Amino acid sequence: MEYSDETLLSVWRGNLLLLTREVGAATRLARMMTFSASYLKLMLAGQRDFSEEFARGVEAVTGLPAGWMDAPHEAHDVPEAAQAAIDNEAPLARFRGTAAPVRKKAVLRPPEPIFGQTPAKKPEDDAKDAEAHRKQAYLRKVRDLAMQEVRRFERHLTHPPVDIGALRTKVEDVMGAVDLDDHVHADLAGRLEQIEKHRHMLIRHVEKLHELLAGLGESDGS
Incomplete structure (x- = not known):
């Protein structure tokens, strides 16, 4: 499966690793991006690809300059304000997008020579392809809605309305x-x-x- 963002993906991942090099930084950044820590760690480990939308979201949430994620950096290149935002888990914007990569658009090719042509698709094949695409689109729609609810529940668990420590102290x-x-x-x-x-x-x-839901509908065979 090819994605339109694949040429910059390794640069984005390297910068993401740089921003989360401190202990606990990956978990803090994940919460700032309203993602689960486990899913962000899959991105860092190269087990999940992500899109330019997510890279731009990291810049907005941490206060990095626009386009900062698109070039390789060293530790001393990370702005102090952005590092402080991650250290203090203080997002400067709210990310409402997704991390899913964008598929490359199909490239139109000229007709093949007459002897090299493959048989035209039958109408029933086109109908099957359309139905498969419809099912895939529906799966991703309901999956994304479910993932939003899972994230909302996770935020409720990690930031409960009652301070657990205070509850323990009072009891x-x-x-x-x-x-x-x-x-x-x-x-x-x-x-x-x-x-x-x-x-x-x-x-x-x-x-x-969340990790299991995120993997549904993303493989070539799904």
């Missing part, structure tokens, strides 16, 4: 203010632990769900 204050038997004390402490444990487990499942 522990109650536990310290009253004499509890060992069973009740252990039960309360265990509930707090399980809440945090299951929240992290949910986040991992949601990231994996």
